[in-house]
Amino acid sequence: MNTFGEALKVTVFGQSHAPAVGCVLEGLPAGMAIDREALAAFMARRAPGSSPTSTRRKEADEVTIIAGLNPKGETSGAPIALTIPNGDTRSGDYAAMGKVPRPGHADLVAWRRWGDAWDRAGGGQFSGRLTAPLCAAGALCLQWLERQGIAIAAHALAIGAIGDEPFRARTLDERSRRRLSAQIESLRDGRSFPTIDEARGWVMEKAIQEAASEGDSLGGVIEIVATGVPRDLGDPMFDGVENVLARALFAIPAVKGVDFGAGFGAASLKGSEDNDPYAIDDDGEVSIAKNDAGGILGGITTGAPLLARIALKPTSSIAKRQRSVDLETMRAIELRVKGRHDPCVVPRAVPVAEALFALAIGDLMLSKRAFERL
Ligand SMILES: Cc1cc2nc3c(=O)[nH]c(=O)nc-3n(C[C@H](O)[C@H](O)[C@H](O)COP(=O)(O)O)c2cc1C
Secondary structure, three states, X not given: OOEEOOOOEEEEEEOOOOOEEEEEEEOOOOOOEOOHHHHHHHHHHHOOOOOOOOOOOOOOOOOEEEXXXXXXXXXXXXXXXXXXXXXXXXXXXXXXXXXXXXXXXXXHHHHHHHHHHOOOHHHHHHOHHHHHHHHHHHHHHHHHHHXXXXXXXXXXXXXXXXXXXXOOOOEOOHHHHHHHHHHHHHHOOOOOOOOOOHHHHHHHHHHHHHHHHOOOOOOEEEEEEEEOOOOOOOOOHHHOHHHHHHHHHOOOOOEEEEEEOOHHHHHHOOHHHHOOOEEEOOOOOEEEOEOOOOOEEOOEEOOOOEEEEEEEOOOOOOOOOEEEEEOOOOEEEEEOOOOOOOOOOXXXXXXXXXXXXXXXXXHHHHHHHHHHHO
């Protein structure tokens, strides 16, 4: 339920208003020095309270690693256990709501499954808060992947109807390669809104603020790329790279769709347009001219960049009046959700998407290495 991975395994625990959230990460190679600054910088990209487009709940998101490191601060080969304290909780906001499920959130299914035992404050284990330990585990895995020459980046490709420039990862000529590197670099310069085109980011921020001022929310699309991924990872059918990545990405709350390469757009292309042609390069190797396949054919990596998109729904907890039911009296009721909520979860979910991509690719890489050792 809360565990992902075979060779690299992460188990997440916690609830939104419990004393802490955290995870156990097993399988990261031993002897890797942890870069604490890089970990903190990664966590800060997801942390709430720093932007007008996120919830006003303030969380430092400080990671305490309680096991799995040796005295030199390197991975020791033992499971890594880490916790992140929950602060600034206001459980009263939820108690005041009564037993009224928020439409679009997980309240109804959680009460049906666990009854009054369910810890509903802050959405319990369905809260976006659980993406903090996912980010911490992903950031550690990313440190290992970077040492293997793999780079992962994501950006807000769309917020509502406003779009950003896409990653140049579906064409593979030298100019595109350089442009893609520059795009990835630009996203690392600490910009406040995660778009490639900063001006589009300002328009998106304004749209989110406008929706929030109307008591409403917005959704959007995140695009994720990984470069330097070796070919021949993954397996056919149920263990394909698409399967593994989708399983990881659907763990992000509010994700309702995942596609790869040309994705749903491929449905309206002709074969002659969608096929990525082959050629023989100067080293006598097979090269692939473009990348509508998103780096995956038959579930196995081609060596081209992995390219995915995820669709996130608009935040369900909105101040606008909505129709719900009171589960105590079994009567219809009008609900206006109080409390502090992200008017759009997309900007904060961008590092989360990178983290899940890292965990999935890390698992595929380490599974392959385990197989090669046999
Ligand atoms: C980073 C992040 C922050 C989130 N913040 C909120 C929030 O403030 N309010 C809310 O209603 N949902 C928020 N969500 C989404 C809910 O957690 C999610 O919609 C809910 O658990 C139901 O799951 P589902 O939408 O995947 O079906 C957030 C999601 C993420 C990834």
